[in-house]
Amino acid sequence: MSLHDLSVAELARQLKTKDVSAVEAARHFLARATAHDDLGAWLARDEEVTLAQARNADERIAKGDTAPLLGVPIAHKDIFVTRDFPSTAGSKMLEGYRSPFDATVVRKLAEAGMVSLGKLNCDEFAMGSSNENSAFHPVKNPWDATRIPGGSSGGSAVAVSARLAPAATGTDTGGSIRQPASFCGITGIKPTYGRASRYGMIAYASSLDQAGPMARSAEDCALLLSAMCGPDPDRDSTSLDVPAEDFGRSLGASLEGLRIGVPREFFAEGVAPDVRAAIDSALQQLEKLGARRVEISLPRTELSIPVYYIIAPAEASSNLSRFDGVKFGHRAKQYGDLLDMYKKSRAEGFGEEVKRRIMTGTYVLSHGYYDAYYLQAQKIRRMIADDFQRAFKECDVIAGPAAPTVAWKLGGHGGDPLADYLADIFTLPGSLAGLPGMSVPVGFGEGGMPVGLQLLGNYFQESRLLNVAHRFQQATDFHAKKPEGLQ
């Protein structure tokens, strides 16, 4: 088995036993990344930086350091700021920007011994579902290079799926970990809002943004998530005062008697037959493992689209005000007065979708519209969260498709933002409620494209979700499938 086919857990073990060195592993993945640069997954790599980190990991190993992920390579979504690589958020606005500090998640993974391979492409400021909103270049799905990888963590999903990295970090605001994981046939989890520090994540929608790992198996995700989470009270006021935990502790527990809630609304019209079929057989598989299906209802599922596309842009319009050309980021070369400098710098620096959301957000917060849009959306958001609490009285986890279809063709939505927004329908409700959610590969649909099963749990039920996924993966091999033709 090649190095790049090893799981994070196995690679960590081999590093510990010195069957492979961190430098060897780093070189191997850097070479693969270069060989597959055509996929467009990367925004920044720096061999010297990576190898220096790898050498450091080897030294730690030699000294008998037992950090759990020592020497294992990882790559970071370019939403996380890093000292050692540029941090752009996929935007021209931040082209070449260097942060003087590392995001907390990046720092924690480094402390756990991980070696950074570089930064991964994403939709600009994490706004998008196809990764076509990257200001630099699109990302191709390794299962079919004419298709999108999903977004906004498209680069992360592709890097893992194409085995350019054993694991990657992602961020999920409205489904940006789960949807690309589903489209690329990998496993990804977004923890309960507040579990992972947002410090150093370039903010899109503060009340929704959450970091999480993307890897090939639930077991790997559990390892990574354990290293990523934990309170960060001195840097992020929304980080929860909940101690870090070992999310892998219940892996392998029986699913006997587990109640799986299947929301009626997740199987309504609009779910493609191929996706429905794959999800159905996955649910049957879970039943075989001892789980019981319970039909539930999340009546406001459809409303989650307008609610999300009011709240997220509102927060974004304010979060992105700091990009004004004054202190950092792009400034227009030619301008008249101050106002002209602002206008030109922002017009040149931001892409179309970002501008659209800034305008939407500015509008819904404006005097005279605030009550009708923003406030109303907040009320419905609370009702959506309440719907979940009702549902969790009847079930232990909720399962359904991560997306209504498999990955579509590059340019397939013809630049219609609404088509992209509608495709977020199944991931948005969990995001709005702040619940943990994940996507697990459960089969293939149209064009041989992967289908992901979304699992949603109640607050702090990450380890339960991971166990359900793990038991499924022990019984199946969808997660081990490689995109065809990939060397």
Next chain:
Amino acid sequence: MSKLVQGWEVVIGFETHAQLSTRSKIFSRSPTDFGAEPNTQASPVDLALPGTLPVMNKGAVERAIAFGLAVGSKIAPHSIFARKNYFYPDLPKGYQISQYEIPVVQGGAVEFYVGDDKMSVRLVRAHLEEDAGKSLHEDFVGQSGIDLNRAGTPLLEIVTEPDMRSTEEAVAYAKELHKIVTWIGICDGNMQEGSFRCDANVSVRRPGGPLGTRREIKNLNSFRFMQQAIDYEIRWQIGELEDGRAIEQATVLFDPDTGETRAMRTKEDAADYRYFPDPDLPPLVVAPEWVEQVRAGMPELPRAMAARFVQQYGLPEYDATTLTQSPAMAAYFESAAKACGQPKLASNWVMGEVSRRLNAQEIGIEQAPVQAVTLGALIGRIADGTISNNAGRQVFEALWSGEGSDVDAVIEAKGLKQMSDTGELEKILDDILAANADNVAQFKAGKDKAFNALVGQAMKATKGKANPQTVNDLLRKKLAG
């Protein structure tokens, strides 16, 4: 009482920004010291670098709570930070974090005297917010510099109802507020450095009529300018109205050079700040225990202390109010009073000799060269008849100029002790009576003036060391005999 100006009633409300005396900023750990090199006290959070987030400084909240307790406000158990969105180069995030709909301090009142009239100005609220940076337009040709040292400095914005009816009341309110915030130590009160900035909303109306359109005078940073600016503004508004022109709502600045106010922006320029709750900051929760903890750590407030001085020391209201101008002065008085057991005498000395010298030297009472207990000892020596009042002033002068620090030693060294040996005094008096037969005769003929002349002779002969009362008594006895 008529406070009308040319038949117009003046209506004034205040918004005051008190910079809170925390060591670090409201949402970051950068220091708040004044006067550092530009941008040396700005952390990634203050610069709003991508990925940074605000974390509330507990000390700022505690100071807000202390203020609320000092003015009898409600401390909100739950308050919300909002974002006020606007673009300006010295506002790094493109929004200011401020409390909007639900502030931490709600209601309350500031009470004070204007002359003999007791005033109460109601407070609407006091809320926490961050300061912006500074734009430096003078230092660079054709460019503006930005200094973000001040960005993120904690402010408490204190908002009143439009309860003031004259410049005099407005300035008295501002002075009282200044006294409160410095007294409880939440603000250093340095107006020149901008630690205490007042905005005055001024309008005029016909008595009983609806409120007039107000203009807001921004950033009044001395009490003198405050008085000049409001006076000017009142005259200007009345002039406009009497000439048939309407007042346009505006923000104005006071120019100390011309003594005039001038409009900076009008209502048409009013921005839509798109306030919304800051998703980076959870609601600020203040538990009752926290409030009690802050209350327990608070000093006695000036009004309570003045009332106690009246009650405990039998001081007149005027003395009590004057002595509670600052905690240091009050403490000085109290230890002097306790040291001598003569509160009224101590009050006279502190308000008289001590204050006079402090003012002349422009120093605070903390720097007074005579310790309060030393003053107490001196007063004790006057009270027990050891020295005369006059001699007391000489001793004080000596102590103040550093000639000595022990009262008795100075009295001894200067030979100021009053004559207590009546035998010696009687002998001197007998000599004087013998040498001034004409005065004796005059006194006996009913001329009181002649008696005074004899006392004067006696004091002269004893070089002031005789107790005047004793001289008096002895002389009368001898003359009667």
